[in-house]
Amino acid sequence: GENVEQHPSTLSVQEGDSAVIKCTYSDSASNYFPWYKQELGKRPQLIIDIRSNVGEKKDQRIAVTLNKTAKHFSLHITETQPEDSAVYFCAANSGGSNYKLTFGKGTLLTVNP
């Protein structure tokens, strides 16, 4: 089955700096890669996603890149703000899109004012 590895497990940055979180996946048939942000005690919130037919996607301060050959994808947050502090999860679907998402173990991002 699919295996998703996520690094780092914790990340601390100064406000205004950039943050990068990296994930690798094992199933070459995976074609959908969402990122979720989860604040303490709240639901995972979809912040951006990418499909395998594109290599990069941006939404304001957030961008995701995908390297299908290397089977890795990354989340980039620029100009970080204290409200970006949360746990971020990457995920990959099982090949064939049966709605099964396999998640990484999460990255705790702390943005220091």
Next chain:
Amino acid sequence: ETGVTQSPTHLIKTRGQQVTLRCSSQSGHNTVSWYQQALGQGPQFIFQYYREEENGRGNFPPRFSGLQFPNYSSELNVNALELDDSALYLCASGPRLAGTDTQYFGPGTRLTVL
């Protein structure tokens, strides 16, 4: 915030009991997936329902079962509760459209098994 709702918010049960958790999907969504999130971990896929049938299952024993109703709402049932079943249970709904896998999570039900 998504339109996915779950009930109850919190639940305390004892080992061996049975529990039913409920989920109402967002309007326009016809699939519901259930996930278990242990403390400090990412969500783990339990199963997905589409057109009232189970459509994919993760590595969970048969004592985890579910239903989807004609209005696309769903239930998760867990029998013979074990201490390790203590977790946040999340449901996620999405539209079953070609090329669309997007799933939106509900707020979760925190289950504690004593």
